[in-house]
Amino acid sequence: xxxWELFWDSFSALLPGLWITFAATVxxxxxxxxxxxxxxxxxxxxxxxxxxxxxxxxxxxxxxxxLVQIFFFYWVVQPWMxxxxxxxxxxxxxxxxxxxxxxxxxxxxxxxxxxxxxWEASTALSLPRRRTWTGVxxxxxxxxxxxxxxxxxxxxxxxxPLLLAIGVIDxxxxxxxxxxxxxxxxxxxxxxxxxxLVLSFPSSILVRRLERRFVKH
Amino acid sequence: xxxxxxxxxxVVLKGLPYTVYATLGGIxxxxxxxxxxxxxxxxxxxxxRFISRIYVxxxxxxxxxxxxxxxxxxxxxxxxxxxxPLWAGILVLGLNHGAYGAExxxxxxxxxxxxxxxxxxALNFTPAQRMRRVxxxxxxxxxxxxxxxLFIQLLKSTALLALVxxxxxxKQAEELRPIFGGQVxxxxxxxxxxxxxxxxxxxxxxxxxxxxxxxxxxxxxxxHDTLSDPLxxxxxxxxxxxxxx
Amino acid sequence: MSSxxxxxxxxxxxxxxxxxxxxxxxFDGVVKQFGDNVVLRELDFSVSPGEFxxxxxxxxxxxxxxxxxxxxxxxxxxxxIQVDGEYLSHMYRGDKLxxxxxxxxxxxxxxxxxxxxxxxxxxNMNVLQNITEAPIRVLGLPKSDAEERAKDxxxxxxxxxxxxxxxxxxxxxQQQRVAIARALAMRxxxxxxxxxxxxxxxxxxxxxxxxxxxxxxxxxITFLCVTHEMGFAKDVSDRVxxxxxxxxxxxxxxxxxxxxxxxxxTREFLHAVIDRA
Numbered sequence: 001x002x003x004w005e006l007f008w009d010s011f012s013a014l015l016p017g018l019w020i021t022f023a024a025t026v027x028x029x030x031x032x033x034x035x036x037x038x039x040x041x042x043x044x045x046x047x048x049x050x051x052x053x054x055x056x057x058x059x060x061x062x063x064x065x066x067l068v069q070i071f072f073f074y075w076v077v078q079p080w081m082x083x084x085x086x087x088x089x090x091x092x093x094x095x096x097x098x099x100x101x102x103x104x105x106x107x108x109x110x111x112x113x114x115x116x117x118x119w120e121a122s123t124a125l126s127l128p129r130r131r132t133w134t135g136v137x138x139x140x141x142x143x144x145x146x147x148x149x150x151x152x153x154x155x156x157x158x159x160x161p162l163l164l165a166i167g168v169i170d171x172x173x174x175x176x177x178x179x180x181x182x183x184x185x186x187x188x189x190x191x192x193x194x195x196x197l198v199l200s201f202p203s204s205i206l207v208r209r210l211e212r213r214f215v216k217h
Numbered sequence: 218x219x220x221x222x223x224x225x226x227x228v229v230l231k232g233l234p235y236t237v238y239a240t241l242g243g244i245x246x247x248x249x250x251x252x253x254x255x256x257x258x259x260x261x262x263x264x265x266r267f268i269s270r271i272y273v274x275x276x277x278x279x280x281x282x283x284x285x286x287x288x289x290x291x292x293x294x295x296x297x298x299x300x301x302p303l304w305a306g307i308l309v310l311g312l313n314h315g316a317y318g319a320e321x322x323x324x325x326x327x328x329x330x331x332x333x334x335x336x337x338x339a340l341n342f343t344p345a346q347r348m349r350r351v352x353x354x355x356x357x358x359x360x361x362x363x364x365x366x367l368f369i370q371l372l373k374s375t376a377l378l379a380l381v382x383x384x385x386x387x388k389q390a391e392e393l394r395p396i397f398g399g400q401v402x403x404x405x406x407x408x409x410x411x412x413x414x415x416x417x418x419x420x421x422x423x424x425x426x427x428x429x430x431x432x433x434x435x436x437x438x439x440x441h442d443t444l445s446d447p448l449x450x451x452x453x454x455x456x457x458x459x460x461x462x
Numbered sequence: 463m464s465s466x467x468x469x470x471x472x473x474x475x476x477x478x479x480x481x482x483x484x485x486x487x488x489f490d491g492v493v494k495q496f497g498d499n500v501v502l503r504e505l506d507f508s509v510s511p512g513e514f515x516x517x518x519x520x521x522x523x524x525x526x527x528x529x530x531x532x533x534x535x536x537x538x539x540x541x542x543i544q545v546d547g548e549y550l551s552h553m554y555r556g557d558k559l560x561x562x563x564x565x566x567x568x569x570x571x572x573x574x575x576x577x578x579x580x581x582x583x584x585x586n587m588n589v590l591q592n593i594t595e596a597p598i599r600v601l602g603l604p605k606s607d608a609e610e611r612a613k614d615x616x617x618x619x620x621x622x623x624x625x626x627x628x629x630x631x632x633x634x635x636q637q638q639r640v641a642i643a644r645a646l647a648m649r650x651x652x653x654x655x656x657x658x659x660x661x662x663x664x665x666x667x668x669x670x671x672x673x674x675x676x677x678x679x680x681x682x683i684t685f686l687c688v689t690h691e692m693g694f695a696k697d698v699s700d701r702v703x704x705x706x707x708x709x710x711x712x713x714x715x716x717x718x719x720x721x722x723x724x725x726x727x728t729r730e731f732l733h734a735v736i737d738r739a
Contacts, residue, residue, distance in 0.1 A: 002295065059444050063416035063444055064373065065374070065375075065376035067377060068376055068405060071387075071390075071405060075401050076405060080402070105443070115580075115582075117580050123533065123535060123571070124571075124574075124575060125595065125644070125645075125648060126571055128568075128599065128600070131599050135584075136586070139586040158281065159280070172286065175283075175286075179290075184294070186287075186291035186295055189287045189290065190291065193280075196283060197278045200278040201278060
């Protein structure tokens with residue numbers, strides 16, 4: 001049943017999917033980094049109302065399945081907003097939004113880890129609030145959160161295949177198509193698994209290096 | 218718009234038992250595998266450690282959807298035996314989250330202060346007694362917040378079973394979508410709220426356990442301000458592949 | 463001006479606002495509590511321009527709270543604080559006195575500087591950037607002027623060579639001297655010293671105290687200092703205030719307070735501190 005020929009053939013068939021997976025991970029991650037910081041700041045600065053809404057949204061999104069959110073974004077939010085993005089962009093934004101709810105907590109922990117004395121010294125020097133954030137607090141908080149952001153990026157990479165549910169042809173989507181074309185699915189799915197394994201390993205080693213460099217125990 | 222609400226509710230609720238079965242089944246397998254693989258990671262035997270490592274890194278390093286497709290679609294062809302999709306799904310949920318749980322158990326056991334182990338040695342406990350009577354009761358409470366997260370992740374992952382035709386909630390919603398295109402928002406909102414409610418239930422149960430465990434150790438229960446703690450159990454150093462959020 | 467008998471302390475109190483030229487810091491009935499714990503109860507005192515006033519007393523007696531109130535790191539629960547005749551804790555809205563808002567605080571706190579027990583240097587900036595940050599961002603000084611000012615100050619605190627060093631590369635004593643330079647770079651009228659040597663290894667204390675003595679004798683900055691270094695307090699202070707349970711129980715010149723304290727609690731406290739040293 002197992003065909004080595006199909007197995008090797010599936011390699012090149014999956015490559016275009018790999019780029020889609022990469023693109024979705026990178027774009028989704030950038031969105032998650034930025035949006036997560038915005039969420040964290042809204043909560044830290046305690047913007048009235050907005051802060052509570054953000055808290056509720058973050059809790060809700062974090063407690064419900066990404067797959068349903070991807071559907072919801074594609075089939076409901078998009079038409080409602082009157083826009084027509086491609087499945088790729090719609091799914092990537094849903095992915096980024098989902099993970100922003102995790103990164104916001106990461107930023108929050110990083111900001112909380114900056115000693116209170118740094119705020120007090122900034123007050124004693126009369127530094128404006130904005131400058132205290134951009135010049136003192138965030139430059140100290142962000143290096144601390146890089147390893148955690150890295151870990152979430154790897155998680156995102158492994159969740160991008162969910163985009164195939166709205167028709168994005170990523171690695172797994174490509175494996176599915178390949179399987180359907182050749183009436184044999186096991187080779188391509190195995191190859192897809194190997195793709196993930198081979199790519200996850202070096203990135204997680206990189207994250208561990210980051211950890212050692214930035215998180216002092 | 219709300220004319221069909223009752224009908225949607227009825228259809229979606231038909232999927233709820235499958236979601237619950239998958240969650241509970243997955244949690245059961247997760248607990249068993251976490252403990253076995255987690256303790257195996259700390260084993261004195263290099264072979265045992267190695268095998269456990271392969272399992273943990275293999276499942277944490279690949280995409281859950283790939284694992285699901287592989288076990289539900291590819292494996293039956295290779296072994297010539299067709300698993301019921303729900304069972305295949307439960308197996309994948311358990312295997313995947315068990316790999317993350319193994320790191321949780323390992324970390325919790327290692328977090329027990331060394332003096333406790335030395336105290337047990339001084340009392341001439343056997344290694345098995347040490348583990349059962351001294352280390353595990355203390356490690357147990359440490360595992361609860363990360364396991365709370367892990368179980369919520371597992372609940373969320375049950376939605377993937379829709380992609381291998383398990384008639385759980387998300388699948389039910391997908392069945393309705395082509396027919397009620399314009400009202401699909403209501404359908405999704407119903408299942409999102411149901412998922413959220415199930416998360417709340419998981420957190421509630423885990424917090425009860427945590428409080429009970431804290432009482433047994435004579436500690437004060439920890440205060441939580443969020444439903445899950447996305448940083449609890451985040452691997453910081455020592456573990457290989459990224460964290461399950 | 464009323465004539466003041468040289469042997470008597472000038473009276474501090476309600477009408478001191480009238481001759482603000484002679485008062486830099488004025489506390490009127492200040493109350494501060496944290497929960498049920500009353501730290502300051504109806505505290506009245508004043509400090510003249512250029513005066514070096516040291517606050518001593520057992521821990522928890524409210525000394526540090528006074529500095530933190532002046533630095534606007536805490537808010538009063540009652541009473542008022544004025545700095546150079548201007549309300550710090552409050553402001554006028556129309557002719558009604560209301561608690562100060564952030565905008566008012568931002569304006570008045572510029573005249574006050576503070577040096578902390580834990581230095582609180584910015585670890586993401588080098589020594590020079592630590593000192594120039596506020597002059598550039600707050601006073602709007604051109605970068606070159608701010609750097610020149612910073613380098614002069616670093617020379618004064620004996621760290622002229624450490625311009626590009628990173629705070630983590632410095633000893634505690636060096637870090638504290640940078641923190642002093644950083645506070646001085648804002649040219650404050652009032653400088654608050656909060657147990658600035660408490661976190662230092664014993665051999666590094668003298669270096670920091672010498673720098674402070676030098677500054678106290680060469681500038682007309684008003685100092686308010688909380689310290690356990692009694693020798694330093696005796697050398698440099700114009701006046702020493704003994705605190706106990708949120709109130710001043712003795713207010714005298716260092717010569718008098720350290721040699722013949724009037725109050726029993728002061729005597730006990732000095733004994734305890736000196737025995738320990």
